[in-house]
Amino acid sequence: MLLQVKDLWVHYGRAEALKGVSIDVPEGSIVTLLGANGAGKTTTLRTISGVKRATSGEIWFEGSRIDSLPPHEIVRRGIAQVPEGRQLFLSLTVKQNLLMGAFLLKKKSEFMHKVEEMTEHFPNLKERLGNRASDLSGGEQQMVAVARALMSNPRVLLMDEPSLGLSPIMVKEVAEIIKSVNSMGVTVVLVEQNARMALRLADTAYVLEVGRVVLSDRAGALAQDERVKAAYLGGRC
């Protein structure tokens, strides 16, 4: 198992956000976390990234425990995150955003190489490198956010609601991006409200309700599950 979350408990003050969440992420797979608002999906990602500390439980990555490491050390180990709502540094240029994603790269040549790689991957970005991030459209911003996360050569990409606020066409494009990222050998943990898209992409899926995992199975099987259909797939495209 590449990434393993074992019996994770997380509190915000006295409120319990996670009550014993366990998740297994096999290497090369796409794992999706489904659930309503406040189910604990984002909290799970934030805890894995180290910006939120667990009260108890363990997180293992490549055979070592990472739940007490600082965020930058977790990025160094190979876990990058595309935060919810993209959250680019709006006052910086696209290139500077990418530079931040590549903060841990030591050499400038390495950075330039990665930038080239990303502009190949996302051709739209090529002309946008000098623009301020705030000047970009939502779809472009999402690309920059993914590119930024990929700059550090991660082995696992945590994606928090990448389709949020995008047009249906853009949602499709994001799905393609996720697929292609995964095909590059990057393991993906995908948090989504758009369960239909997520289940189509993912190998395995977990359903969270108020801080607990209530269902987990292969994505194909879960898509057929009556409860999932009723709660998450009903009436949505």
Place this chain on the structure above:
Amino acid sequence: MRLGKRRLGTLVLGVLFLALIAGLVACGGEKSTESTTGTTQSSGGAGATGTSAAGGSGSADEPVLRVGALLSLDSIQGVEMKKWLQLFAKLYNDAGGWKIGETTYRVEPMFYDVGMWDATKSRSAVEKAVLQDKVKYLVCNWGDIPAETLSVTEPNKVLWLGLDFVDDSVKPTLNYAVRAQGLFFAQGLFYYICQDYIKQGAKSVLVVCPDTQQGHVGAQLVGATATTAGMQVLDPIFFSADTADFSPIATKIASQKPDAVFFSYVAGASLINAIGALKDTGWKGFILPGELDGETLNNLVAKVGKEYVEGMETGSYDPRPVEKDPQTLNYIDAYQQQYGDWHSEGCFWIGPWFIFEDAINATQSTDVDTLVAYLTSSKKGVRTLTGYSQLFARPDLQNYKTVDSAPGHYIGVVRDGKFEYLETIACKDQYLSSIKVYGLKDVYQKYWDEYGYPEFPDQPARLDFSDL
């Protein structure tokens, strides 16, 4: 684990602050004299309220003469006055005590820190002195609020010999207050300098003051003095007291094109910056700094060069190059022996001590009423560290007791970057020039006709009664 870290953080922080405070106390406690700027000596814990610091060791039943002083130990004047009072006490105690009448007293100075113009601190200091420590004499003060002090000393029959920038302490209704360090009869200095500058060709003068009560009072007095001496007085310039950059002020001064500029209540860094900025504008003329000690002069010369301040006249508080009086020379020697270096900042302001000493020795009494009776009918000048100081009545306030002093003052001139003694302002000149400046001749004439003309110490004077 989180909790542990929090505790650790708090602990480290606590230890750090304790260490800082300990370092500070150590730093303050050491009598460092080799500070890089060659400045003032630090004053111990800097805030010891009501600490007694007598020199000799006396037995418990030995009579003790407690002399209180309300001083701001945040100011160099306060610190220096404390040092002088400690020295005077030590000199008496080392000689076996102060013999007054049939009794020999050990002198115990009591110091009360009053902050700087802080009414609350002032009040609690005087209450502690008078009500708790039963101090009967408050001699010398700096940084307190005299009106506040007097509201406690008067009903408790405590003799107050102090300094006051306004006329609160010379009202006829008061019985136990004598302004032994007044600035009312102190216009002689400015009058002398105005006359000297006029002789050298100055016709107009611009007064520059901080925008404080002192500054406004000062501007009025200096303006009146200059007018009396025959100068044209331009509209004064007031600047905010927390000014650091004097360039705008200097630019404005230069644009008014005065022949002379008087800086009233501008001292230290402000004075240096102000004169430096004035030089930058290209203005040339006569400068009169309100206060100028030796160190400020050295810094000023380093800043603007000696040519720019050549011929500048100012008051001086430093008796060393001037005084020939053996007793004063003894005091100067004793100070240097005791403290290892020299500061002149307290010399002028310590004047009330000598008036107190003279009153006790003349009456051979420690009784407050006896002392007051002597002081309020004073007939002669008393020698202080900076020349004679003499008490006079204030008929303009209907106060016919001698309760206000004309303090001793030197006048000096800057030559080749150094301060040169010019002359001592006579008590007579302080008194007469002030009356002339305030336009109070008629009031005082009536008083003299009834009570007789005052007599003055034997000093050469520029003015006589006929000059009024």
Place this chain on the structure above:
Amino acid sequence: MTLQLFLQILVNGLMIGAIYALVASGFTLILGVLQVFNFAQGQFYMLGAFATYAVASVLGAPYVVAILAALAAMALLGILVYFSIIKWTLRYGFFHTMLATVAFGTIVGQAAVLKFGYSTAVVAAVVDKTLALGGVSLNSGKLLVLAGALVVMGLLYWFMRTKIGVAMQACAENREVACLQGINAGKVFWVTMAVGCALCGVAGALVVPVLSASTNMGQLIFLKAIIVVLVGGTGSMAGALLAAFLVGIVESFAFQYVESFAPLVIFALVAILIYFRPGGLLGKPLPIPGQ
């Protein structure tokens, strides 16, 4: 008003504006990146001035060396303050760090009074010439301060575009996301303290040949720095620079007409500005305490 007078007032304003700009940009940098309201900021300015005095006048080193020494000393002190005080109080929130800096600033201020007393430190003017340009004479010392400050601002502009400089901006904008990029926030914080304090040290070093150093100069400039940051907008470096020169020039001209009411003019203008633009000229409103 003659041209001579006008230019003199303008140069006065520009010079003091340049000094405000350095102190305020250091302050706004620390406020933006660490979200620490550094009450001790002015003291670094004072210490920078005294350090320059010590190196130039006491040790007799060239003035340029003294500037660099003041810069290095204040950067080191900033780092020291970060690791000994800020780091431990940062996690408790805005007011805790603010109080800690109040305490530190007070201790430094009082210690300076004990050590240096009430006197002044004077560094002889580096250039003591008056430039005469077509009948207008200007003091070249002031122009030198202005030039020096502009050089420092140029260096700052360059620095803010290096990787660590961009990381500082990223941290200021969104600390959590910055951490998610692998940026070591702790490192960015101490570098920010070093830069922010060094800016003040340089300001003190530049100003001391023109204005003498005194132990209370830190408190005086701090108030001005806050005004500048309010006008410019918190967290905005460009705003701070713009506002610093504006405040300096307005102050300079206001004094010519209303003398000691000049601060009142400044405060009134600031009040009006804040009413219409709570975020200042170019910035965001103050960070909400506790964020």
